[in-house]
Amino acid sequence: MNRKLISLDLDGTTLNSASQISENTKRTLQKAAAAGHIVSIVTGRSDRMAVNYYDELGLTTPMINFNGALGHLPHQDWDEAYEITFQKEIVLDILKSKASLGIELIAAEGRGLKLTDSTDSAISPFFPAASRSQEVLNRLNLTQDPSAITMLVDPAKKAEITRRLQQEYDSAVTVSVWGGAAPVLELSPKNVTKKVGLKFLANHYHIDRQDILAFGDEQNDIEMLKYAGTGIAMQNASPWIKDFANEVTALDNDHDGIAQYLTEHLDLAE
CATH class of the missing domain: 3.30.1240.10 (Hypothetical Protein, Haloacid Dehalogenase-like Hydrolase; Chain: A; domain 2)
Structure with a gap:
């Protein structure tokens, strides 16, 4: 199987209703990374409001914040980092x-x-x-x-x-x-969405578009879902968000929807 770029929205997607990452989801994402897939957070949250989840997952990949306006490696300077601003x-x-x-x-x-x-x-x-x-x-x-x-x-x-x-x-x-x-x-x-961050990650890792799996649940995920080879809406997403996705998880964010999907589609079962 080709190496996949797994793009994770946080709220309503990777996080449950208590704003936590369940043990099952954490274990599954770490298993995906260990299998050679790229796991990266692409969120509307600021870097300071997302870095705790980045650390909890033990990620070393670039993180995308502010809906695509910031791409960086947390805790370090990186010459490929970018930030898009307005006046x-x-x-x-x-x-x-x-x-x-x-x-x-x-x-x-x-x-x-x-x-x-x-x-x-x-x-x-x-x-x-x-x-x-x-x-x-x-x-x-x-x-x-x-x-x-x-x-x-x-x-x-x-x-x-x-x-x-x-x-x-x-x-x-x-x-x-x-x-x-x-x-x-x-x-x-203007014109900055999560798609900007996703394209940046794909270029950095030389991942073809068809090998991108993007998970999301809200309006700010639409461009990312449309760009990914496989855009996956959460079961708990609004119905009209699901219209922009290729697939919908069988389970919602409170029942490890991401974990269930990745285990089944990336053959991560033990």
């Missing part, structure tokens, strides 16, 4: 209009960049509180261009905020809505 002036502009738009919290992130205008750690797990003055999002602290802006918004105004941000910044960024219950909007560099 920090957009962040400052939105920050200035925050109240009138209906935005409750804003965070600007990139590699080594984590600034937020929240000091309340109880508001949302996706918006870590600024515990030091250097972590507060303002003109003084924002010294580099970000790879992502995430915003917690008034749910009643989400559609209107999305429309206004698209109208204002469409040439520079893509505005997307997070899946799940939280009313979160995300701004990312």
Whole structure:
């Protein structure tokens, strides 16, 4: 069997509902890596919010963060690493209009960049509180261009905020809505999706497109699922996400859907 590139979304896919990797899934992914397949995380999460899972799986492959905007080797400098950003002036502009738009919290992130205008750690797990003055999002602290802006918004105004941000910044960024219950909007560099990161990994490892297995469950996985030789939607994915996939796992993310699929298709059974 040809060596496969296994691309893993995290939330709703590799992680169960408790945001954990089950022992069975961990063991199966490690078995796949030991068999010579390439296992890599491709997530919308920042590097700081994904590196614990990378370490837990014992990975040594590049990790893709911010939906394709960052490709790097955690814990080290790497001359092939890349980061795609957009102008920090957009962040400052939105920050200035925050109240009138209906935005409750804003965070600007990139590699080594984590600034937020929240000091309340109880508001949302996706918006870590600024515990030091250097972590507060303002003109003084924002010294580099970000790879992502995430915003917690008034749910009643989400559609209107999305429309206004698209109208204002469409040439520079893509505005997307997070899946799940939280009313979160995300701004990312224009035309950057997980497909960018997946192509980077495939080129790095000289893997043909047909030998890519990509797992996902949400809107931000669509381009990755479409690009992969085999795009695999999770059983728990929205029905319309499944329309973009070649296959659907028999089990959901709470019942080791990835592990079951890989064991069967890569002949990893003991």
